[in-house]
Amino acid sequence: MSCAGCVGAVETALQSVPGVTSASVNFAEHTAGVEGNVSVTALINAVSQAGYAAAELKGEESEAEKEAVELAYYRALLHKTVVAAVVGVPLFIGGMSGLFPALDQPWGQLVWLIASVATVGVLGYSGGHFFTGAWKSFRNHNANMDTLIALGTGTAWLFSTVITIYPALVPPSARHVYFEAAVIIIALINFGSALEMRARGKTSEAIKRLIGLQPRTARVVRNGVELDIPIGDVGLAETLRVRPGERIPVDGVIIDGHSNIDESMLTGEPVPVGKKTGDQVSAGTINGTGSFLFQSKRIGKDTVLAQIIEMVRQAQSSKPAIGRIVDKVAAVFVPSVLIVVVITFMVWFNFGPEPKISFTLVTTMTVLIIACPCALGLATPISIMVGVGKAAEFGVLIRNGDALQQAGRLTAIVLDKTGTITQGKPAVTGIYPVNGITKDELLACAAGLETSSEHPLAAAIVSAAQVKGLTLPAVTGFQAVAGHGVQGTINGQPVLLGNARLLTKYRIAVGSLQDQARQLATRAETAMYLAIGGKLQGIIAVADPVKPDSKAAIARLHKLGLKVIMLTGDNISTAKAVAHQVGVDVVLAEVLPQEKHQKVTELQEAKEIVGMVGDGINDAPALARADVGFAIGSGTDVAIESADITLMRGSLHGVADAIAVSRATVRNIKQNLFGAFIYNSLGIPVAAGVLYPFIGILLNPMIAGAAMAMSSVTVVSNANRLRLFKTRRDA
């Protein structure tokens, strides 16, 4: 649909379908809600005939559908396991215990012929998918796990059936059948797949939890009436009511009322945030005890929640460099194993002891069964899935696998000062009157002057006066003196407000307050002198306060072994004072905004792997230049698209959390890869019988089947350990 006019055309087309009782089209979301008894196909056809395209919307229902499909598949796998085990276990016990006659005993051939028919049935039912997959892959010039399993079990069954019918083909000592091995292997691998599916379900819990945050209905106020409607029907600029304890349905701005809102599910920030008229609210967050009206500003896939879900989903599917190397190995793995199988066959056939045919068969079958390309292929994506989801729980959004891998390797972290280490909101931190004036009089006078000023520090003074409810005096003849301060006239008296240079210029002595000013500077506070009628009246101290947890977070970064660098445009004395307060290692002060990325480059040239933390707007070039760019937001008001890693909380702890979770995830991937490589590179030679000439050990193919089945389960379970990962915020 290209215009709102199309809405009518589509609605008419939908309403004309027999069975439809009502149809409404949402132009903003490009969706239509239809009521009635009618098939989706009929609706899609009607829309197509009207000249538009349509598809069935799969939202939350599709998650439920997906779970139902997975559950059905899980049950089918378990059923196949049981059927194979019911046939395989008695065959195994009967064969081992001598309950069933051997091939060359009376009735032996008949018994094992029956076993052959029974096992081929089981192979067809419980293992048919391996054989079909193997054949289709082969036709496509591809080989996969199915190829290995089908060849291994198929060979065992075929050999056993041939010697059951023609025992004389092999020497008496080799007349041993492997029907039980074929079906027990199938049972074990199906069981392993079922366990793996269960464990896999847990790996996507984080994203399911995020999807679950989205309410299904919203209460809109239309023509003064409150209506509960499906979330998809909410339009832009609609008025919505949120009652105590309810989830906020879409993003918007409060237009009436106030409340405390729990945003922890999006930002990781545990303390509810106070919101009043004019403040933004986000979909998925929970209203506290207040009730309010708000206007919708972002709906559907544009809400912050929807963007977070999309970003996490994308990141969970992406692979870091480490995973791409493994992919190259995985791509050639199965054909390589097939070559190893033929070589194993040749070695045992030419040099093996008698009965050669039995040794040859057992070893080739075991190599086919033990090789597990799945563990190798799963190792990286499954850990990324859990790691990225875990990070999202802390309010840390990781863009992709590369960002995750790089974050763990950082050696230096560059922090922008304003808004990153500090709150980015200057405030009055102290008032020091002299010569008989009161603090309030001093502040009111200064605020009166600053009302007309656009300087950031002016806003702090005016705001402090407003908080105290002071009446501001009228000012005439206001004038800003660049680099010095401001001046004007109040009640006929000239008033000056600014730095020491401003007062010196007018020959007003500042000597009595100079010590005070110096002390303020050491605490990163800026002193602003006020003089009325040519006489010094006091100092107002203004500072951009350091965030309460910046120091603790920087200590954590140090513990993680990172060099912490502060980058700022401020003068060196203020910068040093802030640096001293929070404990950074290096201060780069008086850096112009356009020079920031240059400083990052210099650090990289000095062989540092650099992470840059900024607000994502003013620091965009430096964030892009850094090995990992962190955009730090406050609450849900953050540009998610702007960096490699987005910190939904305004706290620097997010940087430490991101690095810690990245390191844990990369460690987990390495454990998985190491396990999968070791498993295959030890398992395959042992299965091929390299230990036999030395210590006489050969692997039983059924044990190989169990090992293979468990190798994937182990990888998935190890990745699931990441779900228990905790950051060490209190450390």
Add this chain to the structure above:
Amino acid sequence: MTATLVNIISVLLIGLIIYWFWIAKPATRHSVGGSVDILVDNGVYEPARIEVNVGQPITLRFTRKDHSPCAEKVVFADFGLTIDLPVDQTIDIKLQPENAGEYPFTCQMQMYRGMLVVK
């Protein structure tokens, strides 16, 4: 005599494995009308090799029939795309490759393999 024959067959088999899986290419489907239907079932993509012209937009319509979780995502690593494939649904993936070359698409574990050939 038997041993020699078995050994010759084995060596030929190794040659065949190398030829079949690494040298020979699966049947290629040229895109017609800018869209190709790809069936995801029994461990394979069918067709597994699709040819398009440089700059030609193409819609790959994946329909997953295979219930195995291995088939649940298709990854176009060169395009930075990982797409979920729900069972029994058709998912359209629109691409417009600007450079000639071979672009593999796989499942996450590299077992399902296909190739988009851009000429």
